[in-house]
Amino acid sequence: MKKVVHILKGDPFSWKSHEALRVATATAINNETYFICIRDGVYFLTKWESKRLGIESLEKFKETLEFINLTLIAEEESLHDRGILKTELTFNNVRIMNSEDIKNLIHEADFLFVW
Secondary structure, X not given: OOEEEEEEOOOOOOHHHHHHHHHXXXXXXXXXEEEEEXXXXXXXXXXXXXXXXXXXXXXXXXXXXOXXXXXXXXXXXXXXXXXXXXXXXXXOOOEEEOHHHHHHHHHHOOEEEEO
């Protein structure tokens, strides 16, 4: 099993962020996969209405997460800088990690995708 890291660092309210999660979900079927949101990417994990922007709802991803090996991570410093509290995140199982721990996770990765 390979360790795969996907990093969403910006453009959180777009098809790109939605596609990033779709690809991460696909890689998580047979790999240890991490979907890390940093900088403005942390807004992707908040409670926003994707359908208002013409983007498919994230609800089915929430259900899928129970059955695959995908870990959602938000960078602690990015949340703090934007005033986002853990209670404002739409996914209940988001791990909050500091930037140093995220760097270590990236260095351990077999594959890295940046969105």
